[in-house]
Amino acid sequence: MLRLTKRAEYGLTALVHLVDHSGETVSARKISEHYSLPHRLVGEALKDLCRAGFLHSERGPAGGYQLARQPGSLTVGEAVAALEGAPEGTDCEAKALVGLGYGPLGDLNVESKCLIRSPLHKIQEDIWRQFERTTIQELASPEFTLLRNERGTLQPLQTSA
Amino acid sequence: MLRLTKRAEYGLTALVHLVDHSGETVSARKISEHYSLPHRLVGEALKDLCRAGFLHSERGPAGGYQLARQPGSLTVGEAVAALEGAPEGTDCEAKALVGLGYGPLGDLNVESKCLIRSPLHKIQEDIWRQFERTTIQELASPEFTLLRNERGTLQPLQTSA
């Protein structure tokens, strides 16, 4: 539960590989063979990342993919969103709309249920904030992450907040 | 993606209701009707929570459920674990074991893939830490949560760390 899809896992793995091989043009087959993953799915994930503009692609026998952005500026959140789609709002939001009169169910006091919405929504937001705070640079070089951990795992970055 | 199951959603909703009606014995049917949810599934969720020891149950026409623990000491993580099962480790862990020689695939350099494991695992742990830091008391009374937010959303609790 609360797990990432294989598509996201493969995509992040490929991103890490591309970070470790910056400048090279690496094919989906190379990546899949290197990590012993189904090469077709790795290809699909790479297509997603390419469609999102995170990668450059070249066709042909010497083709492959290359990072189009700096590893430190591409976040896990962006990548996961491109690989799995944007986080869907809880359907409780829809019911909140119903409670506000946008639906056919008027007299049900559904709104009281949605007392639960905001805290759960907050948790979801915290999760995503975590994703958006982690860059693929940190994925590729764990020591980078370890440094940040010494300062406090969940500490907000001082620049923004 | 990264969503909770309906079972967990209904269970948390029921817990919030029981917090708001502390001392009363409320039946699954009452809760389901109040929030217009499928009463059988609400019942299943309540059974789970009861099996986990979070609720007291009484049978018979006047039966129902009651909180067995203080709302401030029952965390969302505990409830979700009881409703959805414990968080399964990434199968990348299994592959890490393979990389260490516990499996039939020896020469694949799978371990390099698992460079991605620790950061992703860390993210998963952060998510769970978030769940275990949030109590159903906070779910039931959002203003409680708001107070905590003013002190910094992701700040570790000072008691433990």
Place this chain on the structure above:
DNA sequence: CTTAATTGGCACCCGATTGGTGCTAATAGA
């Protein structure tokens, strides 16, 4: 020019998971 290896873009299948229900006990109040 031909061939091969790649990306691009779908459609599709199959197995697992999930939402939801049926059924039958056990309990207990009216």
Place this chain on the structure above:
DNA sequence: TCTATTAGCACCAATCGGGTGCCAATTAAG
């Protein structure tokens, strides 16, 4: 006795995710 509840399953149907098939477009190498 009757009824409304919890307890514990088994089961079904729909959705979703992992994975594959297929074909077109591109491009390097022969």
